[in-house]
Amino acid sequence: MCKPDCNAIRSPLPGPTPRLRLRLWTPADQAWFRQLNADPRVMRYFPHVLNPAASDAFLDRIKAHHQTHGFSLWAVELRASARLIGFTGLLIPQCPLPFSPCVEIAWRLAHEYWGQGYASEAARAVLRLGFEPLQLAEIVSCTALGNQRSQALMQRLGLQRSASEDFDHPALPSGHPLSRHVLYRLSRVAWQGRDQK
Numbered sequence: 170m171c172k173p174d175c176n177a178i179r180s181p182l183p184g185p186t187p188r189l190r191l192r193l194w195t196p197a198d199q200a201w202f203r204q205l206n207a208d209p210r211v212m213r214y215f216p217h218v219l220n221p222a223a224s225d226a227f228l229d230r231i232k233a234h235h236q237t238h239g240f241s242l243w244a245v246e247l248r249a250s251a252r253l254i255g256f257t258g259l260l261i262p263q264c265p266l267p268f269s270p271c272v273e274i275a276w277r278l279a280h281e282y283w284g285q286g287y288a289s290e291a292a293r294a295v296l297r298l299g300f301e302p303l304q305l306a307e308i309v310s311c312t313a314l315g316n317q318r319s320q321a322l323m324q325r326l327g328l329q330r331s332a333s334e335d336f337d338h339p340a341l342p343s344g345h346p347l348s349r350h351v352l353y354r355l356s357r358v359a360w361q362g363r364d365q366k
Contacts, residue, residue: 202227
């Protein structure tokens with residue numbers, strides 16, 4: 170759960186990993202971000218791909234979230250080439266969810282970088298920032314019931330599914346094929362125990 174004073178936090182960026190750097194967004198990233206959000210493979214478990222205007226609005230919300238809370242979704246690039254490959258980070262969901270208030274970890278990578286361990290590598294750096302400098306008590310993640318790839322990543326990161334809290338996403342109409350969502354949780358105490366093994 171988000172600490173009461175989290176709006177006042179100005180966190181550092183997640184530290185670099187062996188292969189990746191997480192950074193703030195620049196204007197030069199906008200065109201690439203549009204391509205990412207227009208790829209139907211990447212957006213399979215979202216209601217629809219984003220057109221350029223919707224993608225730009227999403228990027229604006231990411232930047233505003235960082236200004237307000239000191240953390241958000243960061244651009245992920247390869248250290249060796251500075252090539253942008255996706256994003257990961259922490260956010261406070263805009264849409265009220267059954268388990269709100271909360272801080273969620275999320276990610277999205279370009280399809281050509283799937284299956285190479287990049288999402289896990291970046292997400293672990295984000296969890297460390299969330300549980301150490303930010304001192305969050307808990308970080309959650311949720312996804313559509315059918316999104317087995319994301320659920321497998323959540324499990325590798327140590328998040329535990331809270332099956333009793335499966336829910337219909339309030340942003341989707343009743344009966345939508347993606348409406349049913351699953352919730353995974355990770356407490357700071359559980360993360361510390363796992364991280365020290």
